[in-house]
Amino acid sequence: QSVLTQPPSVSGAPGQRVTISCTGSSSNIGAGYDVHWYQQLPGTAPKLLIYGNSNRPSGVPDRFSGSKSGTSASLAITGLQAEDEADYYCQSYDSSLSGAGFGGGTKLTVL
Protein backbone atom coordinates (compact mmCIF):
# COMPACT_ATOMS: atom_id res chain seq x y z
CA GLN A 1 0.00 0.00 0.00
CA SER A 2 1.64 3.23 -1.17
CA VAL A 3 1.64 6.38 0.93
CA LEU A 4 0.48 8.48 -2.03
CA THR A 5 -2.17 7.45 -4.57
CA GLN A 6 -1.63 7.69 -8.33
CA PRO A 7 -3.60 6.27 -11.25
CA PRO A 8 -1.95 3.07 -12.51
CA SER A 9 -1.88 4.26 -16.10
CA VAL A 10 -2.55 7.19 -18.43
CA SER A 11 -2.18 7.53 -22.17
CA GLY A 12 -2.16 10.15 -24.87
CA ALA A 13 -1.31 10.69 -28.50
CA PRO A 14 1.83 12.53 -29.61
CA GLY A 15 1.43 16.27 -29.22
CA GLN A 16 -1.38 15.98 -26.67
CA ARG A 17 -1.43 17.03 -23.02
CA VAL A 18 -1.75 14.54 -20.17
CA THR A 19 -1.94 14.97 -16.43
CA ILE A 20 -1.06 12.56 -13.63
CA SER A 21 -2.65 13.06 -10.24
CA CYS A 22 -1.13 12.32 -6.83
CA THR A 23 -3.35 12.24 -3.74
CA GLY A 24 -1.98 12.31 -0.23
CA SER A 25 -3.19 12.84 3.32
CA SER A 26 -2.78 15.01 6.38
CA SER A 27 0.57 13.41 7.20
CA ASN A 28 2.21 14.36 3.92
CA ILE A 29 0.90 16.68 1.19
CA GLY A 30 -1.93 17.96 3.37
CA ALA A 31 0.56 18.84 6.10
CA GLY A 32 2.21 21.28 3.73
CA TYR A 33 5.14 19.16 2.61
CA ASP A 34 6.31 19.67 -0.95
CA VAL A 35 5.69 17.17 -3.74
CA HIS A 36 8.38 15.93 -6.10
CA TRP A 37 8.15 13.91 -9.29
CA TYR A 38 10.45 11.31 -10.83
CA GLN A 39 10.56 9.79 -14.30
CA GLN A 40 11.70 6.19 -14.67
CA LEU A 41 12.44 5.04 -18.21
CA PRO A 42 12.31 1.26 -18.77
CA GLY A 43 15.22 -0.54 -17.14
CA THR A 44 16.78 2.58 -15.65
CA ALA A 45 16.94 4.36 -12.31
CA PRO A 46 14.44 7.10 -11.50
CA LYS A 47 15.37 10.63 -12.49
CA LEU A 48 14.27 13.83 -10.72
CA LEU A 49 11.73 15.60 -12.91
CA ILE A 50 10.08 18.20 -10.65
CA TYR A 51 11.06 19.32 -7.15
CA GLY A 52 9.38 21.63 -4.70
CA ASN A 53 5.96 21.18 -6.34
CA SER A 54 6.77 23.05 -9.54
CA ASN A 55 10.51 23.50 -10.05
CA ARG A 56 12.38 21.86 -12.90
CA PRO A 57 16.01 20.77 -12.52
CA SER A 58 18.38 21.99 -15.20
CA GLY A 59 17.88 20.03 -18.42
CA VAL A 60 14.23 19.09 -17.89
CA PRO A 61 12.08 20.47 -20.73
CA ASP A 62 9.42 23.03 -19.87
CA ARG A 63 6.85 20.61 -21.33
CA PHE A 64 6.84 19.16 -17.82
CA SER A 65 5.12 21.14 -15.07
CA GLY A 66 3.90 20.44 -11.56
CA SER A 67 1.32 21.91 -9.23
CA LYS A 68 -0.04 21.29 -5.75
CA SER A 69 -3.31 22.13 -4.06
CA GLY A 70 -4.57 20.93 -0.69
CA THR A 71 -3.84 17.24 -0.28
CA SER A 72 -3.16 16.63 -3.98
CA ALA A 73 -0.64 17.39 -6.69
CA SER A 74 -0.48 17.01 -10.44
CA LEU A 75 2.13 16.52 -13.11
CA ALA A 76 1.28 17.87 -16.56
CA ILE A 77 3.08 16.93 -19.74
CA THR A 78 2.34 18.95 -22.87
CA GLY A 79 3.39 18.25 -26.44
CA LEU A 80 3.63 14.54 -25.67
CA GLN A 81 6.56 12.74 -27.32
CA ALA A 82 7.32 9.05 -27.74
CA GLU A 83 10.36 9.42 -25.48
CA ASP A 84 8.06 10.43 -22.60
CA GLU A 85 6.78 6.86 -22.34
CA ALA A 86 7.87 5.88 -18.83
CA ASP A 87 6.73 5.35 -15.25
CA TYR A 88 6.16 8.50 -13.19
CA TYR A 89 6.30 8.63 -9.39
CA CYS A 90 5.25 11.36 -6.99
CA GLN A 91 6.91 11.65 -3.58
CA SER A 92 6.53 13.74 -0.46
CA TYR A 93 7.86 13.74 3.07
CA ASP A 94 5.56 11.83 5.41
CA SER A 95 5.51 12.63 9.11
CA SER A 96 4.25 9.17 10.06
CA LEU A 97 7.28 7.62 8.36
CA SER A 98 9.66 10.39 9.31
CA GLY A 99 10.87 9.92 5.76
CA ALA A 100 9.88 9.71 2.13
CA GLY A 101 6.53 8.44 0.94
CA PHE A 102 6.12 7.50 -2.71
CA GLY A 103 3.13 7.05 -4.96
CA GLY A 104 2.57 3.67 -6.56
CA GLY A 105 3.64 5.00 -9.95
CA THR A 106 1.79 5.78 -13.18
CA LYS A 107 2.68 4.20 -16.48
CA LEU A 108 2.43 6.68 -19.33
CA THR A 109 1.77 5.19 -22.75
CA VAL A 110 2.21 7.33 -25.84
CA LEU A 111 -0.26 6.01 -28.41
Place this chain on the structure above:
Amino acid sequence: QVQLQESGPGLVKPSGTLSLTCAVSGGSISSSNWWSWVRQPPGKGLEWIGEIYHSGSTNYNPSLKSRVTISVDKSKNQFSLKLSSVTAADTAVYYCARVVIGGSGWYVDVWGKGTTVTVSS
Protein backbone atom coordinates in the same frame (compact mmCIF):
# COMPACT_ATOMS: atom_id res chain seq x y z
CA GLN B 1 29.08 15.80 -10.68
CA VAL B 2 28.31 13.36 -7.88
CA GLN B 3 27.89 9.73 -8.92
CA LEU B 4 26.74 6.80 -6.82
CA GLN B 5 27.55 3.13 -7.37
CA GLU B 6 25.97 0.23 -5.50
CA SER B 7 27.82 -3.04 -4.93
CA GLY B 8 27.18 -6.29 -3.12
CA PRO B 9 25.97 -9.87 -3.56
CA GLY B 10 23.17 -10.37 -6.05
CA LEU B 11 21.89 -13.49 -4.31
CA VAL B 12 21.09 -13.89 -0.61
CA LYS B 13 19.68 -16.94 1.13
CA PRO B 14 16.39 -16.71 3.05
CA SER B 15 16.92 -15.76 6.70
CA GLY B 16 20.31 -14.34 5.79
CA THR B 17 21.54 -10.75 5.78
CA LEU B 18 21.58 -8.53 2.71
CA SER B 19 24.63 -6.24 2.63
CA LEU B 20 25.17 -3.47 0.10
CA THR B 21 27.61 -0.59 -0.20
CA CYS B 22 27.24 2.68 -2.06
CA ALA B 23 30.42 4.41 -3.22
CA VAL B 24 30.18 8.18 -3.62
CA SER B 25 32.39 9.80 -6.26
CA GLY B 26 32.70 13.36 -7.49
CA GLY B 27 31.76 14.78 -4.10
CA SER B 28 32.08 14.31 -0.36
CA ILE B 29 29.81 12.20 1.79
CA SER B 30 30.39 14.85 4.45
CA SER B 31 28.43 17.43 2.46
CA SER B 32 25.14 18.82 3.76
CA ASN B 33 23.15 16.00 2.18
CA TRP B 34 21.56 12.93 3.64
CA TRP B 35 22.22 9.57 1.95
CA SER B 36 19.42 7.09 1.44
CA TRP B 37 18.46 3.61 0.28
CA VAL B 38 15.33 3.02 -1.82
CA ARG B 39 14.16 -0.29 -3.20
CA GLN B 40 11.84 -1.44 -5.98
CA PRO B 41 10.43 -4.99 -6.04
CA PRO B 42 9.97 -6.48 -9.51
CA GLY B 43 7.12 -4.74 -11.33
CA LYS B 44 6.28 -2.59 -8.32
CA GLY B 45 6.82 0.92 -7.01
CA LEU B 46 9.50 2.62 -4.95
CA GLU B 47 9.91 2.11 -1.21
CA TRP B 48 12.07 4.27 1.04
CA ILE B 49 14.24 2.12 3.34
CA GLY B 50 16.12 4.70 5.35
CA GLU B 51 18.79 7.38 5.38
CA ILE B 52 21.96 8.52 7.10
CA TYR B 53 23.84 11.79 7.64
CA HIS B 54 27.62 11.90 7.76
CA SER B 55 27.41 12.43 11.51
CA GLY B 56 25.89 8.97 11.78
CA SER B 57 22.32 10.09 12.46
CA THR B 58 19.79 7.76 10.86
CA ASN B 59 16.09 7.50 10.04
CA TYR B 60 14.45 4.21 9.07
CA ASN B 61 11.13 3.21 7.55
CA PRO B 62 9.08 1.92 10.50
CA SER B 63 8.05 -1.16 8.52
CA LEU B 64 11.70 -2.22 8.18
CA LYS B 65 13.28 -0.62 11.23
CA SER B 66 13.74 -3.82 13.22
CA ARG B 67 15.81 -5.36 10.41
CA VAL B 68 17.72 -2.40 8.93
CA THR B 69 21.07 -0.86 9.72
CA ILE B 70 22.58 1.95 7.63
CA SER B 71 26.13 3.05 8.35
CA VAL B 72 28.64 5.52 6.93
CA ASP B 73 32.40 5.26 6.35
CA LYS B 74 33.73 8.77 5.79
CA SER B 75 37.28 7.54 5.20
CA LYS B 76 36.08 5.56 2.18
CA ASN B 77 33.41 8.06 1.13
CA GLN B 78 30.73 5.41 1.17
CA PHE B 79 27.67 4.25 3.08
CA SER B 80 26.18 0.81 3.57
CA LEU B 81 22.93 -1.07 4.07
CA LYS B 82 22.35 -4.22 6.06
CA LEU B 83 18.94 -5.91 6.04
CA SER B 84 18.61 -8.99 8.23
CA SER B 85 16.25 -11.97 8.25
CA VAL B 86 15.48 -11.55 4.56
CA THR B 87 12.65 -13.33 2.74
CA ALA B 88 11.55 -13.51 -0.87
CA ALA B 89 9.61 -10.29 -0.27
CA ASP B 90 12.96 -8.48 0.00
CA THR B 91 13.83 -9.35 -3.59
CA ALA B 92 14.18 -6.00 -5.37
CA VAL B 93 16.38 -3.53 -7.15
CA TYR B 94 18.13 -1.53 -4.45
CA TYR B 95 19.08 2.09 -5.20
CA CYS B 96 21.34 4.33 -3.20
CA ALA B 97 20.52 8.01 -3.43
CA ARG B 98 21.59 11.50 -2.41
CA VAL B 99 18.88 13.38 -0.56
CA VAL B 100 18.31 17.11 -0.51
CA ILE B 101 16.51 18.39 2.58
CA GLY B 102 15.70 22.05 2.63
CA GLY B 103 13.25 24.69 1.63
CA SER B 104 11.75 22.45 -1.04
CA GLY B 105 11.32 19.48 1.29
CA TRP B 106 12.91 16.03 1.01
CA TYR B 107 13.83 14.74 -2.41
CA VAL B 108 16.43 12.70 -4.25
CA ASP B 109 18.57 14.61 -6.74
CA VAL B 110 21.10 11.87 -7.54
CA TRP B 111 20.37 8.16 -7.91
CA GLY B 112 22.69 5.20 -8.29
CA LYS B 113 22.06 2.84 -11.21
CA GLY B 114 20.63 0.23 -8.85
CA THR B 115 21.60 -3.34 -8.05
CA THR B 116 19.34 -6.37 -8.18
CA VAL B 117 19.19 -8.55 -5.09
CA THR B 118 17.38 -11.87 -5.21
CA VAL B 119 16.50 -13.79 -2.06
CA SER B 120 16.47 -17.49 -2.85
CA SER B 121 17.96 -20.73 -1.64
